Amino acid sequence: MYRRQSIIFLAVSILLLIVPACKSNRNTATEPYEGSVANETATPSHRGKKAVEEAVVALVKSYKSWQDVSMSFKCKLRSPKNMNVSGKATMIRGRQIQISMRMLGFEVAGLYIDSDSAYVYEKLNRTMIAEPLSRLQSLSGMTLTDIQDLLLGRICYPGATKSGKAMLGNFNIENVDGRILLKPRKSSIDWRYELADTDPVELMCVLVSLGAKGEAVCGYAAPLMTDVGPISPRAMLTATAGKNKIDATIDWSLETASWNKGISPKVNIPKGYRRIGLQQLIKALQ
Secondary structure, eight states: OHHHHHHHHHHHHHHHHHGGGOOOOSOOOOSOOOSSBOOTTSEEOOOOHHHHHHHHHHHHHTOOOOSEEEEEEEEEEEESSOEEEEEEEEEETTTEEEEEEEETTEEEEEEEEESSEEEEEETTTTEEEEEEHHHHHHHHOOOHHHHHHHHTTOOOOTTOOOOHHHHHTTEEEEEETTEEEEEESSOSSOEEEEEEOEESOEEEEEEEEOGGGOEEEEEEBOOEEETTEEEOSEEEEEEEETTEEEEEEEEEOGGGOEESSOOOOOOOOOSSOEEOOHHHHHHHHO
16 A cells, blocks of 8 residues: 555656646646636726736735745545545755655655756655756756746746846736736747636636646635735645546645745755656556
């Protein structure tokens, strides 16, 4: 049982890293994504173009900077198998992500990412997948900081060094039937953000087209106000590629999160593990 669950966790972790880097020339459908959790108390708005742009700018300006965070989470996987795990995540802004997955009080798998590489490991069979972060960056432009923003439900642009209104200059902003679409002005990847045109504006999801094979969507629950501004307490990842589907939800325990405590970077990569390739992982899942 543990072997199967660990392999599934590896698949989800790798998907988080690889999906944004998939290239496609197909136009993504414009139907609204229904998987996100909108704030039912928010007031619908019917603003004009300028007012919509100002509302989006106000949202990204509400993001406060942070240096580090430590918090627990729960992960529910519905496809390809049903399972529930819990764990702890530690992130240092732009430098490191560490995730420990536990079952029955014992660590069964983990994820470690720094500015150079990404490692995903499972303990029972002592196996590991290692990928250079440069692979992701070369295809999508995404940095470690961008990955952190997407996990927490914040709008970012791959590789952008500026924030706020300057960062939004990389997007075309459209208002379509009560939804605000942020589409990159220049990108070899077919993707977009969708926001609810409410007061205040809320991020609903980010969609990435996988061409004729399907698409990947990360939906977000309505954000909660934290010490560092609005953060979504839930990220919902769904992806389809041919007959394969992954459906997972991550719930962050924001109420007990510790921000900006001066966490020192620590390298926590198991030694002596057997490295397997992505193709081996795919075969194991099949």
